[in-house]
Amino acid sequence: MDFEIRDRSVVQGRRRLTREREVYLALVGQGVGTAEACRIVGINIRTGRRWRNGRNPTGRNVGAAPITAVTAPSVRGRFLNEDERVYIADRHREQVTVRQIAVELDRDPATISRELRRNAHPVSGDYRPHAAQARAEARRSRPKISKIAANPALRQAVQDGLDLRWSPEQIVRRLRRDFPERPELHVTHETIYQALYVQGRGELRRELTKALRTGRAMRRPRRQTQQRTPRMATEMVMISERPAEIEDRAVPGHWEGDLIIGKDNRSAIGTLVERHTRYVMLVHLPAGRTADLVRDALTATIGRLPTHLRRSLTWDQGIEMSLHQQFTIATDTPVYFCDPHSPWQRGSNENTNGLLRQYFPKSTDLSVHDRDHLDTVAAELNGRPRKTLGWDTPAERFAKLLAETS
Template identity: 35%
Template sequence: MQYHQLTSEERFMFSLLRKQGCSVSGIAQQLGRHRSTLYRELNRNSCHRTDGAYRPSKAHRRALSRRYYSQRNTRFYWPEYELVESYLRERWSPEQVSGYLRLHQVLQISHETIYRHIWRDKRSGGDLWTYLRGSQKQRRKRYRSHDSRGRMGGKRHISERPKSINQRLHKGHWEIDTVMGKGSKACIVTLVERKTGYTLIGKMPNRTTEALNDAVLMLMCRYRSGRFKTITADNGTEFHQYQQLEHETGVRFYFATPYHSWERGTNENTNGLIRQYIPKGKNMASVTQRECDAIANELNRRPRKRLGYKSPIHCFLNC
């Protein structure tokens, strides 16, 4: 099946017939086009930033410009992209489109190329992005791309952590995370001991490195030395001053792989339990340290199946 953009003459005829009061469906029949093609033409090439009117000369220039930029440094041209768009508008994901076309030997196009086309279309005023399932935000991570957000030099990767920690053989090895609310910068920091599940919760006025370090030191000072040997964190910027904590406490920090939350599964699961007390969307400005301690105490006194139905506090203090 061949796909062709509207010609300049078709655009002028489209504009003229609209001014005469013809419906889009009726114009589509006269031009021998599908009505969705004309609706797409209106959505893409009308003057949305001014009065919303459709001007054929400007529409044609805009279409030619979009075609030029979509074809630079690529082996795919408008007919191929129009075919891809027809499936996207049926709510297919880029991966589904790519896989289907490859399976039927119609077109060899990667889903990454389709995503790039979608975001180019969005910058040009198109609406392809609205058909994505996660249409509220552009995808953050790209395969084989360099992610420069919050990079820290010299940090230890979780793969360097001793195997005994992975196997939960000894106490003293913790996972750490911050949990945000809404409506304020206030948040909490959670520390969970891997072997026993013992949990500590600290209130933070904001998610800065200073607030994080103050809260962690406050929680650690409640216990005698030796209770904290290692801490595994994610790659949040609030942990950028981890070396200060290492210097003051002797604890050793490790960092999980970006976007691998399962590497800190104990902490992630505990945060889910904490959400029973502090639901998503709650403004944490009103949460006090006393409340944080009370929540942690309840969690630490619950019997756990993996502990033989003993409580985390019993295993942490006695076992």
């Protein structure tokens, strides 16, 4: 037998046949049979089968040294390619963990786990990279008929749900609950959105989009975080950069602020809570809550305090504070911003806003309350004994601070 790759056919023991293995796998990938590829490379056919299919866990090779994996492919796209599948097979045979393989390929661990589960041999469960590539390509063939278009019963069920103004998620959850043994009626809510919005499909009547809560005839894509327009005209200082003295409430003069909103978002009242004493001040906003009006009202309210009692203000990322830098310049009070959707970072203020709703119910016009009424409500709240203050009132604690100043 003549060998085209190796000039000697003598046994080489446990030497790593790295180059031979690369050539062998390339030949197999080109469609060359196992026996012919082994002949060209100059290896035993059993070695070729082991390289292609992996070791038999119950056979004589169970104690053999693991085969060194080839270098991880550097080119990657949205889907796994054949080189990556060969690499996964190599490392999987060496019993490397899914997470380690994912790190080496710069892929999500779920991608590797799903690949080994979906594209393995349906009977033996062995993962063979070239067969896996063929299965993936067959599964990815386009165009495909939508599940909704192919199933009249499913299409009718979805249309009935939309006629009742159910959301797509409510529809799919109810179908799964009511028909657990009929997988042909199981879809995702994204499939319904695609059927409604993608032009030219026609699985669902286009006028059904009016039944959605948005009522849009066109789908509005979500913008990436880096593409969103910044809310603030100047850079925010986040709560993570707030000094440690503010966290433990030991030092007075640090405030939390927010707005409570009235009917149809047309009126608002500003709320300020001092973290050390829980003292409340209400900010009158009779003309609206635009950034300039909020800036002026906060400046007037905070400006009445002594310097040592206006050390900082913590606010959420509402657009009403977009002129925060001008407020800081006017009052010498730095503003710190909470993380998005994190109301617990202003816990005292959120608690106070809940108490204020007893005086200013939701869905009412807050512009009807004048300055005197706001002061009366604030005084009543500040006169309540508080367990966290040892049953002192916020007004008593705040009065002590003012007395120490004078």
